[in-house]
Amino acid sequence: MTDDVLIPADAESRVDLAELLAASGLAEAEVLELVEFGVLETKGSVSGWSFHARVVHQARRAATLRDTFGLNTPGMALALTYLERIEALEQRLRELECLLPR
Template sequence: MADDLLTPADDETPVETAELLAASGLAHEELVELVEFGVFETSQGETGWRFHSRVVHQARRVVKLRDAFGLNPPGMALALTYLEKIEALEQRLRELECLLPR
């Protein structure tokens, strides 16, 4: 079921906290800290927090960062934020390079 959360058809389907934890491998305490740091946006569901499905991908990334580098939640938040900024800048650079004459 965890892999089903990333399919394009489910891109708008909200993900409950328990589903996110199961799909990502994050500990509940880590998730709480990442939400408090503003890394993951939430909405209120009937049974607690709900997340946009793209958060599953982000959560899996922070788990990889945690495991590879021994990062704590503040470190995971910082690393994920910078990785996403770098990716956005690289995408913008590719767009601008397409506009250059050859």
Template sequence: MATEPVEPAWLNDDARVSLDELAALSGLTDAALRELVDYGVLHPVDAAEAQWTFSARWVVVARTACRLRNDFELDLNALALTLSFLDRIRDLEAQLRSANAQLPRRHY
């Protein structure tokens, strides 16, 4: 059974989500999300605002956070540490991909 194609939403800096939406999409509670913001692993667009909004790319991070917490039975401190390591790995992998892309494929 095939269904009509759906227009997807970008999970990047072009889109924004509210704290409540982030909670609904990730499965984490508002309180857990606030704590992860305190730990510095999630970043609202403007932390000084009363109603936080987030770049939609944090949806991916928050969903990973929820999975890791459930599957590894982590507390929020260990979760924040794990997420910061994953972020560094992602960053290093992107640098590595970029460096590899600039290496010639064959020698002429």
């Protein structure tokens, strides 16, 4: 994984497939599968795909799961889906806790 690849920080920025591969350390086949599984969202056709810059974080996380736990692409997709769901539930719990009287 290459940490020195600069990715735009604003929410509307987009990166192309080559930039995503360089920034994440994933192989093109892995990215293609993660897109097929619906884990990574893209626009355009395969030859001209572009990704929101926030997808870089997901792709780096997928590479970390692969390297740390030896996961294959379906395993990465499943783990990413559950991790995102857990984070959403934790955020909702924090919001609800703020509504409780003290």
